[in-house]
Amino acid sequence: MTEPTIEHPAVENTDRGPLTTDELAAVIGRDIPAGAYVNLGIGQPTKIADYLPTGEDGNPTCILHTENGMLGMGPAARGDEIDPDLTNAGKVPVTELPGASYFHHADSFAMMRGGHLDVCVLGAYQVAANGDLANWHTGKPDDIPAVGGAMDLAIGAKDVYVMMTLFTKKGEAKLVQHCTYPLTGVACVSRVYTDYAVFDIQPDGVHVLATYGITLADLRDRVNVKLLG
Amino acid sequence: MIEICSDVDAAVRGIADGATVLIGGFGRAGMPFALIDALRRLGPRELTVVNNNAGNGDTGLAALLAAGQVRKVICSFPRQKDSWVFDGLYREGRIELELVPQGNLAERLRAAGAGIGAFYCPTGVGTPLAEGKETREIDGRSYVLEYPIKGDYAVISAYQADPLGNVVYRKTARNFGPVMATAARTTIVQVTEVVPVGTLDPEAVVTPGIFVDRIVKVEARSYTVQGAR
Numbered sequence: 001m002t003e004p005t006i007e008h009p010a011v012e013n014t015d016r017g018p019l020t021t022d023e024l025a026a027v028i029g030r031d032i033p034a035g036a037y038v039n040l041g042i043g044q045p046t047k048i049a050d051y052l053p054t055g056e057d058g059n060p061t062c063i064l065h066t067e068n069g070m071l072g073m074g075p076a077a078r079g080d081e082i083d084p085d086l087t088n089a090g091k092v093p094v095t096e097l098p099g100a101s102y103f104h105h106a107d108s109f110a111m112m113r114g115g116h117l118d119v120c121v122l123g124a125y126q127v128a129a130n131g132d133l134a135n136w137h138t139g140k141p142d143d144i145p146a147v148g149g150a151m152d153l154a155i156g157a158k159d160v161y162v163m164m165t166l167f168t169k170k171g172e173a174k175l176v177q178h179c180t181y182p183l184t185g186v187a188c189v190s191r192v193y194t195d196y197a198v199f200d201i202q203p204d205g206v207h208v209l210a211t212y213g214i215t216l217a218d219l220r221d222r223v224n225v226k227l228l229g
Numbered sequence: 230m231i232e233i234c235s236d237v238d239a240a241v242r243g244i245a246d247g248a249t250v251l252i253g254g255f256g257r258a259g260m261p262f263a264l265i266d267a268l269r270r271l272g273p274r275e276l277t278v279v280n281n282n283a284g285n286g287d288t289g290l291a292a293l294l295a296a297g298q299v300r301k302v303i304c305s306f307p308r309q310k311d312s313w314v315f316d317g318l319y320r321e322g323r324i325e326l327e328l329v330p331q332g333n334l335a336e337r338l339r340a341a342g343a344g345i346g347a348f349y350c351p352t353g354v355g356t357p358l359a360e361g362k363e364t365r366e367i368d369g370r371s372y373v374l375e376y377p378i379k380g381d382y383a384v385i386s387a388y389q390a391d392p393l394g395n396v397v398y399r400k401t402a403r404n405f406g407p408v409m410a411t412a413a414r415t416t417i418v419q420v421t422e423v424v425p426v427g428t429l430d431p432e433a434v435v436t437p438g439i440f441v442d443r444i445v446k447v448e449a450r451s452y453t454v455q456g457a458r
Contacts, residue, residue: 067331068255069401084258085402091256091309102400104407104435105255105281106339109332113352137357144319145328146308152332152352186355 009229010197010208010216017212018166018195026051027210028121028163028193034061036118037071037111039153042090045121045163049075059097065117067149069108072100089149109149112156120157122150124164124189126179129225131189131201133162134181147184154185166194166223173223175199175206204228231394232443233423237267240417240445244268244382247300249277251338251378251409252290253385256282256309259402260289261386261419263447268384269293275300279338279378281331281405283307283315294318303378305331330358333375335408341377342411342440350375383413387436390420394438395429403435410440417443 019027021044029051032038040048052060064073066088073088074095082093111117124135133154137145154160164174175192191209192199197219198209207228211219220227234240241264244250250268254260269292276299283302284291291314293299307315307326318324329337330352340348349372353359363374385406388399396418398406410416418436423446 066401068258069404083400086400087256087258088401091258096400102398102403104403105331105335105405106408109335113332113336113350132355142320144308144316144326146306147328147330147358148306149331151330151356151358155351155354156332183356 011210012216013210013212014215017214019212020195021047022051024163024193024195027198028161029053032062032119036062037065037116038062039065039067039112039117039120039157041120041122041150041153042148043123045123046088046090048121048163065108065111066094067108067112067153069103069105070096070100071103072097074100109152109156112149112152115156115158117153117157119159119161120153121161121163122153124162124174125181126174126176127162127164127189127192128179129175129177129201129206131187132179133160133184133189134179135162135184137182139182150184154188159190160185160188162189162192164192164194166196173225175223175225177225199227231392231438231441233392234443234445237263237419237445237447238270240264240419240443241267241271241384243415244271244273246273247275248273248381249279249379251380251383251385251405251413252278252280253383253404253406253409254280254282254290255401255404256285257289258400259386259398259404259406261384262289264384264386264417264419264445265289265293269296269298272298274298277301277303279303279334279380279409281305281334282309283312283326285309285311287314291315294324297323299324301325301327303327303329303334305329305334328358334378335405337375337378338405338408338412340375341379342408345377347374347376349373378412380409380413381415383409383416385409385416385418387418387420389422389424389429390418390441390444391424391426391429391438392444393426394441394444395434396420396436396438396441397429397433398435407436410436415442416440417445419445419447421447421449
């Protein structure tokens, strides 16, 4: 799934953006290849399910994995469809699509660790220029840590995409030279989708693929990481 | 020899103070509520409980924690919006937490059930959850040494069983059941239905009877996704 180095310059969209969560989910959804096995993390990435390319049957062209033990996950369940034995990783009732399969946890995580899962999309507190990911723990002493499947997904999926706002509420960029939060995985993120820009992390550095509501020059001013075109 | 127990109290007999109990379920899906309630009545203390979470709401595992019977929880995702029982005990220093990435939790159980002494795993490399653990480079990749988690008892929930102990599950309620069933000295399964030998399709049996010790029939699923029993 790893694409060769992309040499095209960043697309500056100064007339649209920053993107809303839904708009960002749509941008990511369009980039999910048909036939891929995909895990959408808890929280914002779950929204991407509404924007996946669909086939003639109206179902997504990719196959959704939920780490609690299912491939071929369908949309959220409503009304009579709600079955307490059928939930996603966020414990929300979901449905099954034709061709779905169930499996136990060791198999589910073998799908990640064994390199079978094509794409996962995770939220993040911070991403470093080398692809380090921090998304499980703020490190504050009174914070109860919870990791779930984040570390397994981070090192297991062939492509790890991050979906996040680019800036904290204080205006600090979450794309950083070095993460200050505890790490989830080392050099594992390949692409960072944010409300202001999309970044591709490659061996030669961080490339900007697109900006939204900001010029490349202003983006370089606000993000303390060397940004290639 | 498989024992079909007359009730859940008979099914949990012998679980003593200080036991390590593997409790199935992912949130409420697959949580063996009836067996946990029986464990509460039996009253063993100083338990080590292994589960993906650390209880939801005030029922099931959360009630066992609230009863003060649990010394330590080994889990991947304690902090949830309805984990107030665990949160309170943890903040008061009255319960110990071993936080394990979800895939490692499953694989450590699988290793215990398969007689594996330890295994090298890429999950968590370079993160605080690998600190102090042995690491090794194999074929250019870093791995952390992880040890099995063995249970004295596994307490799980499934859909159907036959008198030979063959078990099938329902949808994502399968989750940790099959790996936990292999990882304990005594495996106790609550099911909605006990069916005659020969009824279950041998191709569809998920947990073969060799991994099961006690079976007990309980009322059909006694939980909802909202948490009301």
